[in-house]
Amino acid sequence: MTIKAVLFDFSGTLFRIESTESWLRATTTEAGLALPEAELIQSAERLESAGALAGGAAPTAPLPDDLAALWAVRDRSAEAHRAAYTGLSRQVPLPDPRLHDALYDRHMTPAAWRPYPDTAEVLGALRARGVAVGVVSNIGWDLRPIFREHGVAPYVDAYVLSYEHEIQKPDTRLFALACDALGVAPQHTLMVGDDRRADGGAADLGCAVHFVDHRPVAERPDGLRPVLDLIG
Known part of the structure; x- marks a missing residue:
């Protein structure tokens, strides 16, 4: 795939x-x-x-x-x-x-927020490879300023936020909205998250899923890098 x-x-x-x-x-x-x-x-x-x-x-x-x-x-x-x-x-x-x-x-x-040490590196590498990137979050406010302030907004093609659609993960409709926004079929999409229930809902839509550990920034220096290996 x-x-x-x-x-x-x-x-x-x-x-x-x-x-x-x-x-x-x-x-x-x-x-x-x-x-x-x-x-x-x-x-x-x-x-x-x-x-x-x-x-x-x-x-x-x-x-x-x-x-x-x-x-x-x-x-x-x-x-x-x-x-x-x-x-x-x-x-x-x-x-x-x-x-x-x-x-x-x-x-x-x-x-109040810090990116993980490899966030910019991995998002930048995906952009360099021509892979589309979306952020799908269960949240009640606009997180876009966080990405802009920390310098990683240029790597994100679409944001799909639960409060803007009145839909929460693991509802597959939220993941479907993200795939549509990126113009990519679920079968060619990977969901990366830390919540096996909420983020795992993407699998029901046909997406591949990869989980990371929700740990303090200093304790997870390279948890996102395996994503690049999954892309191939």
């Missing part, structure tokens, strides 16, 4: 969100709040357990019924995404209630 296009997931595949502690520290600093170090670390740990950082760890405890229902459809709209994650954040008391929305706003900024 000849691969003519590669679809990539965003979070945990091409980019990684900052740590929960860094997220909280940057947000409180921007708000002009100085939390005692022990309180900041404890609050960061509680926010992580709550799953309040989009792109970070999932909630570790059962959710209240209202939040559980919202969590299931969080990537279908910008409103649901914000409500779900600020709802999780509000499970953790913070010194200023406005911090919950400020934390959500912080996670959408380029400063």
